[in-house]
Amino acid sequence: MFTPTITVYYGSLINPTTLTSYETITGCLIAVNAHGNIDWIIHDVKDSSIQETLLQKGLFDADVTIVPLQEGQFIMPGFVDTHTHAPQVPNTGTGYQSELLDWLENFTFPMEANFQDVDFAKQVYPSIIKKFIASGTTTCCYYGTLHLESNKVLADIVHSLGQRALIGKCNMDRNCPSYYIEPSSSRSISDTQAFISYVRSLAPGPSDNPGNPLIYPVVTPRFAISCTNELLSSLKTLVHLDTRLHIQTHISENLKEVEYTKELYPDCEHYAGVYDSYGLLRNNTILAHAIWLQEKEIDLVKEREVGISHCPTSNFNLRSGIAPIGKYLDRGVKIGLGTDVSGGFSASMLVAMRNASIASTVVALQNNPTNAPIKEGKFTNRQLPLATLLYLATKGGAEVCVLDQQIGSLEPGKSFDALIVDVSNISSTSKWPGDSDVDPALRKISTTTSSVRSSSRAILEGLLEKFVFCGDDRNVFAVFVQGKLIGGTSYA
Ligand SMILES: [Zn+2]
Structure with missing residues (x-):
C-alpha cells in the first residue's frame, strides 16, 4: 500500500491565536502530508526525543523527511x-x-x-x-x-x-x-x-x-x-x-x-x-x-x-x-x-x-x-x-478573504501556508550554549538551558518584533504554499 510522504518540520513556531495573543512554541514538530495539509503539531519535543515521538505517531524513517530549523529561525503562517x-x-x-x-x-x-x-x-x-x-x-x-x-x-x-x-x-x-x-x-x-x-x-x-x-x-x-x-x-x-x-x-x-x-x-x-x-x-x-x-x-x-x-x-x-x-x-x-x-x-x-x-x-x-x-x-x-x-x-x-478555515494560522487540518523566518543576521549574538536539547531558534541568543526554558517566550517575542520592525525579504528563508516550497532565500 502506498504511504504518503510526510515532511516534519522541527523548531520554534510563532502562531496567531486572537487579536491580542499569539503562541510561541519551542521544540515544535509540525507534520505536513503529501497534499500540503498539516496532519499534527506536537509541542516541546527535545532533539533526543524526535525519533521516539515519530514512532509514537506510527512513522518510520522511510516515511518521513525531517527538516530541522537552523539557529535564529522560526516558523510562522504566511x-x-x-x-x-x-x-x-x-x-x-x-x-x-x-x-x-x-x-x-x-x-x-x-x-x-x-x-x-x-x-x-x-x-x-x-x-x-x-x-x-x-x-x-x-x-x-x-x-x-x-x-x-x-x-x-x-x-x-x-x-x-x-x-x-x-x-x-x-x-x-x-x-x-x-x-x-x-x-x-x-x-x-x-x-x-x-x-x-x-x-x-x-x-x-x-x-x-x-x-x-x-x-x-x-x-x-x-x-x-x-x-x-x-x-x-x-x-x-x-x-x-x-x-x-x-x-x-x-x-x-x-x-x-x-x-x-x-x-x-x-x-x-x-x-x-x-x-x-x-x-x-x-x-x-x-x-x-x-x-x-x-x-x-x-x-x-x-x-x-x-x-x-x-x-x-x-x-x-x-x-x-x-x-x-x-x-x-x-x-x-x-x-x-x-x-x-x-x-x-x-x-x-x-x-x-x-x-x-x-x-x-x-x-x-x-x-x-x-x-x-x-x-x-x-x-x-x-x-x-x-x-x-x-x-x-x-x-x-x-x-x-473567507479562507480562515484553511489558512491564516498553522493548525492541524489547515494548509501548510507558512514561512521559515531567519533573523540570525538581525538578532543578538550572545554565547552559544552548545546544548543539543536547546531549541535551534534560541541557541544563538541564550546562555543556558534553564534560561531558555524560562524565557523562551520572551526570546521568541523578541525575534518576532525584530522581524516585523527590522526585517525584509532577506529574512524570509522559505515560503510554502499548500506545503510546496515556492520562494524565500533558500529557493534557488
Ligand atoms: Zn488600491
Whole structure:
C-alpha cells in the first residue's frame, strides 16, 4: 500500500491565536502530508526525543523527511495581503506628491494602460509576482487591469509560481481617460465572465494537489466613480447568481473621492450605501481603505460581514488620511492589511505592519496625548500591539478573504501556508550554549538551558518584533504554499 510522504518540520513556531495573543512554541514538530495539509503539531519535543515521538505517531524513517530549523529561525503562517495592484508595481515609489484622483490620472492609468500589450504583461508580471512571494506573501488579493488577455497572463503566472491568490479584472466604464476605459458595460461584463471562467479552469491547482484551488476570481469594480449604474446593475446580477464569487473594491479613501461619489449617486445615503444598493456588500467582499466611513456605514459593513483592507502605507503616501482601525476592531469588523502597491511603496507586508503600527500610534497621540487610561474598547485610540499586527497580517487577512478555515494560522487540518523566518543576521549574538536539547531558534541568543526554558517566550517575542520592525525579504528563508516550497532565500 502506498504511504504518503510526510515532511516534519522541527523548531520554534510563532502562531496567531486572537487579536491580542499569539503562541510561541519551542521544540515544535509540525507534520505536513503529501497534499500540503498539516496532519499534527506536537509541542516541546527535545532533539533526543524526535525519533521516539515519530514512532509514537506510527512513522518510520522511510516515511518521513525531517527538516530541522537552523539557529535564529522560526516558523510562522504566511502573510495574507488583502489589497494590492500587480500592474502598478513598476510605478512603486512614484507620484507621492499627488493625492488620489490626480495620482490616478497622471501616474496610475498611464502605467496600467501599458497592459493592453500582452507581451508587456508576459515580460513584467513574473518578476512582480516573485517579489510578492519573496516578501513572504502566501495569499494575495490582486487587482489586475481592465484587459482580459493580460489578466489571463497574470493568472497563469500566479498559478505557475504556486501562490494562493484572488485575482480580479477591473471594471471601469466611465470617468477614465479615453485610452484606458472599457467601451461598454456589456463588454465589461462579458470580459469579466470570461475571466472568471478562465481562472476557474486553472483550478484545481497544481497536479500534485488535486481538489484544492489556489486561485480564485474576484469581481473588481475599480470604485463607484469609475462604474456606470448600468455596469453596477449587471455586476449585481452576476454576483447574485454566484455567491461563491469574491468581490473587491475601494471605498472612502480620499475626501474628494467621497464627495464626487455622493454627486454621482445622489439617491444613496452614503458611499457604502452605493455598493449595498447594488448587492456588492456581503461576507466575501473586501473594501480597501475605508478611512472616512460614517457611523452608519460602519454599522452596515459589520451587518453585512464585509472585510476591510487597511492600507496604511498608501494612506500616508497619498495623504489620504488615517483609518480608525482600532474603532473598527472594537466594533467587530473583520480587518486585514494591504500593501496597496503602488499607492504603497513596498510589496512587503512587514512594511504594511510597521505603518499600521505607526498609523495607530498617530491616532493614539492625536486622541489621547497624555496616554490616560482608556475605559472603553480594547483598540480604539490605542497603539496596536505586536499581537494585533501579527493577527491582521495573517489570520485577520484570511478572515477577510473567507479562507480562515484553511489558512491564516498553522493548525492541524489547515494548509501548510507558512514561512521559515531567519533573523540570525538581525538578532543578538550572545554565547552559544552548545546544548543539543536547546531549541535551534534560541541557541544563538541564550546562555543556558534553564534560561531558555524560562524565557523562551520572551526570546521568541523578541525575534518576532525584530522581524516585523527590522526585517525584509532577506529574512524570509522559505515560503510554502499548500506545503510546496515556492520562494524565500533558500529557493534557488
Ligand atoms: Zn488600491
